[in-house]
Amino acid sequence: MVLVLAVAALLPGISAIPVMDRDEGRYAQATKQMMETGDYVDIRLQDATRYGYPIGTYWAKVASAQLFGGAEAPIWAYRLPSFLAGVIAVLGTAWLAARIGGPAAGVGAGLLLAVSVVVAVESRVARSDALLLACVVVAQAALWRLSRSSEERPRFRGAPLVFWAAHAVGVLIKGPIITLVVGLTIAAWCLWHRDRSLLRRLHILKGLGVTALVVLPWLAAITLETGNAYLEEAIGRSMMGKVAKGDRAHGAPPGYHLVALFIAFWPGALLAGAAAGLAWARRHEPDIRFLVCWSVPTFLVFEAVATKLPHYTMPTYPALAILTALVLATGFSPEGRWRWVHRVVAGVFCVVTVALALVPVAGPLFFETRFEHLYQRTTHETDWGFPAVVVGLAILGAGVWVLRRRTVGRVVTLSVLVAGFYALMFQGVFPRLDLLWPSRTLAERVATLAGCDRRQIEITGYAEPSAVFYLGTDTGLGDPDDAAALLKRNPGCGIAVATDRDREAFLAAASALYVTVREFDSFAGFNYTRGKPVTMTIYLAEGTELRRR
Structure with missing residues (x-):
């Protein structure tokens, strides 16, 4: 059921939405040029270098596009790896949640991640973030197995090998972002437990060897081809340039990601307050501690970094989805101050849901009134817009229904409605707004x-x-x-x-x-x-x- 609903939530619109600017257009065009030139080492956008991130995402899109026409493949072929990665992330989250909280928690966590706005968007876009999310989920699932292991130093196979393989692929996709996420999780876990046994179970030297085996061949090849140009741009300008100041006008103060969560993790954000209350109430349990170590340190680091975009904290959302699913599976009710936090969060959910439900008609109306001399409404826009509004308002009702009685069964109904809303929006409304x-x-x-x-x-x-x-x-x-x-x-x-x-x-x-x-x-x-x-x-x-x- 999780797989079917994940496909239903993430697939519609993948072929209908035109090429999006700017990152998707850059990734797709650079990949296209690789196939045109036969150079699968250097990364270029026309004559300009594109060295912000490593080669992994481009290779994944080359492999997909080659199956459907090569350089002449349609844009959906470039998006297919992101879609598959989104599905993998959903299934991995469901697997981990089921082992922490039982089958009901697994279903709830998988569905909440699948229908979250940020995953729905990134799984339809030919960028690197959905691929990174899949690697993070696989690595963290293996890390959780190691955190629960009773062996002092298990053999370097199974969970340790899976962890480092996922880490290596993640580094090849988006550099040290995955290292930041898993590294903060490991550090927080060891400090919280005052125990370094997890480090011994990881076989760090062997693991770094696996990462080097995956990453260094390409890094050596591009260094031989371009000198130090890649490292200077990737580390000096792209990565370090985002830490101290807002890159490309994407700066924002601390607290941005907390506010953005109510949209990026919608509709699961309706229980974010209750999930925080559960994490606090059960903070002494090892599994809850692991989820807190996964989400909180990474979230705080991205809040401190000057450059901010809503998808930056997406690697923490599987942990939040699992905590939210545990609320559903256990029937947890927040008490004391957490009850008020839960009520405030539920109120924010209602406001956000109404706003999203009105987008299909408010969007065309905005362009019609703001740019009257440019815009001409067409009948096919309204054909999709009004049904989307109806489904969006139905989601509001389903959300309130979930708040009244927090069960996985009701979340399944909510997820089906959200998947239908996405189908109408991504397959119908957005592609038909020709002005965009x-x-x-x-x-x-x-x-x-x-x-x-x-x-x-x-x-x-x-x-x-x-x-x-x-x-x-x-x-x-x-x-x-x-x-x-x-x-x-x-x-x-x-x-x-x-x-x-x-x-x-x-x-x-x-x-x-x-x-x-x-x-x-x-x-x-x-x-x-x-x-x-x-x-x-x-x-x-x-x-x-x-x-x-």
Whole structure:
């Protein structure tokens, strides 16, 4: 049942949602270029290096895309590893919860993780975070086995080997993030118990050897190919640059992740207060201590780091899902101050649920009123929007029903409704908001041009990686002079695209080069990465060989 509901919650929309900017577009385009060039060591986005994270995510997406067309594979092929990783994380969480609290806890924890917003999003996006989550869950499940072992120093197989194998793959996917999570868990466990026996059971030297065996071959290869460029960018700029200050305007004060939890872990957050009360009441039990050591130190570290995004604390959510499931499986009722915490959290859940339920109609209405000159409502938006609102309000009722009597059976009903809500949103509502996907619209408009086997495209004023993925690796992302120079250089098969911001500068540049241009098409969109509307105009040179199909 957990597997079926996980697939139902995480799969719809994986092929319908257009390429998302910016990280997904960057990952997908860099992976595509690997297959185009045959270079599976270096990581590049067009001519620029992309050394923020190691190679693991790209290799996973290459393996998937090669099964469905290689460099020409659709975006869902690049997303498939994230989906499978999300399912693995859900099943691993269910397995661990079942061994801590019984079958009912296993079902509850698996479902709550599967339908959480952050896992639902990351499992549909061609990025690294769902893959990292799967590695963390597998490693922590093995670590829990070791924490419960009675052997002073077990042989290096079974749980120790699984732990280090998952750690090694996690490092290859996203660097030392998994090391931070498991390392903080181990340190907190040893300090809390004043016992270092867990360190002996881990076979640390052998484990580091496994990690080195997995990671060092690629690290040596890219160092030979690029010198110290990868290490300088990955460690010096990408990792350390996020600690002291907000990277790329993603800074936020401490407390951000606690607030974000009510959306990222929705709908399971409705019992987060009760879960905290259970953790406190049963803090002397080894299994509860393990879950606290897993979640609290990592959560606090990410609160202290300057750069913050909602998915950063996702590796702690399996532990929170298990604690929440134990509330359901044991019928725990918070007492004293925890009762008030539970009531406040339940009230926040109701507010968040109403807000999410109204998104399918509030979103189009916002664009219609805020950008009236750009937006045109279409009937297929409302066809999906109103049923989604109805299901969203039904989730509110189911949540209140769960709060009145906290049982796993009621959470199953809640999870089914949430899976239906996601299906409507990700398969229907979001993909049909055409204003949100200017790159897709641009690719569709350019595809109506025929007459040249090989077209050259230069875009000015819009530099999102999704456009490169749709239009081809050789798509230029330059300035007005570059766009005008393309039509001068290749008047027969050149295509220039200018935004409203750069339109006058482009026309002036074209005139200075004595290039006569004509407008082929124009459309409006919304660049959500910048939070600004954008109007794109497609220009062709006079005498072009390109014609509308």
